[in-house]
Amino acid sequence: MSSFTAGVIVIGDEILSGRTQDTNSNYIAKKLLEAGIKLEEVIVIQDDKKTIIENVLKYSSKYSYVFTTGGIGPTHDDITSESISEAFNLQYETNKMAFEILENYYPKGEFNESRQRMAKIPIGSELILNPMTAAPGFIIKNIYVLPGVPEIMQVMFKELMKKIKKGKPKLVTTINTNLYESKIAKNLNNIQNNYTNASIGSYPYFNLAAKTGGVNIVVSSWDMKSIQPIVDDITKMIELNGGKSSIV
């Protein structure tokens, strides 16, 4: 097990209506893996205060790190900051530094009431700076609040990753084979049973037009010093079954 765990809360009706394909959680997942932080759950929820509060509290107590995306813009449907304040019974008020950053960013006279709303966050939060469009995210307790626009979220997340405590990275090796999944399933299960500190995932793919396919076998472990013995066992097993394998 990694010493650090994480949960991601994707906030937005536009994801649930299918209008927007969420790519933020996939981006975060990859970066967390590199950072040795185990992402255990992702939830996509509506722009609804009660739902946000419930999930933020649940994830906050369950995981080392909680990342939220979406709902921190200037419009009436952006209720993430307000909801998180309420979740922790913290005052929802204008952050001086956020206000100044935004005031400097906008042309004179254009820092209107709606934009000023983006400076309102739970009292005691630390800002996550936004080098692209100024409006900051924030950190309160173990909650990291990020925007929904992927380009902006990614830049802010990258900066964030430089600062937070990381775990020992997970060891991961992927073996590709041209054999079908069912052909090797039993042997794979036997190998899995020999190594309880590692996990062996089996991901079939099909090229239906070409009538070909195969499996990507992902060997991973948070605990082992090396997963090479498992990789060797699998490679040998594929060979014995008349298949080809390669590390991808």
Next chain:
Amino acid sequence: MSSFTAGVIVIGDEILSGRTQDTNSNYIAKKLLEAGIKLEEVIVIQDDKKTIIENVLKYSSKYSYVFTTGGIGPTHDDITSESISEAFNLQYETNKMAFEILENYYPKGEFNESRQRMAKIPIGSELILNPMTAAPGFIIKNIYVLPGVPEIMQVMFKELMKKIKKGKPKLVTTINTNLYESKIAKNLNNIQNNYTNASIGSYPYFNLAAKTGGVNIVVSSWDMKSIQPIVDDITKMIELNGGKSSIV
């Protein structure tokens, strides 16, 4: 409110490790919207029996329809069917029809033990046929169990949609404007307050290279007979603010 609600449970370590970008929930979201079924939550969980059981039971009691994707293949990490059986205290056993379908599909002598496992489902389930690779999904109570491979999932889901009870479709219109979100946020909020049976979503986009951007405003309602009055109000408001608008 739609008369029908739904939740989606995406099962798979490969999503949480970032290896695979989930596109199934986005596909399902779009199809449910067309079918007048309100998708209220999506959760991505690990290949872990306890977690699957917990979430299946929770979603089953919370939503009209629950769709799961992933974990019904032949390998040791495919534990969805087994877990759902256990969730409802139902025997996990070979379904005769599923067995025959699979037996006919595979060349003689290749319907091995691992493949036979794909015929094991909770007793009393109805099959969801798979015209591509034979291995069926199933329906038990209000749970619809689908595979994780998108091409196969989509074909099966389309068939499913022909059979299940649909709701009144949600009315949705999207208005694009070249104005920035903050410029219209306050007015949009006022319009929202005039129409409590509809929801107005505001989705900014930025082309950072070209330094342009704008907003897509999505007006939607499950209840109203027409959302044209709201669309008219918004279009007029954009014009008054010196912007352009178009229905997209």
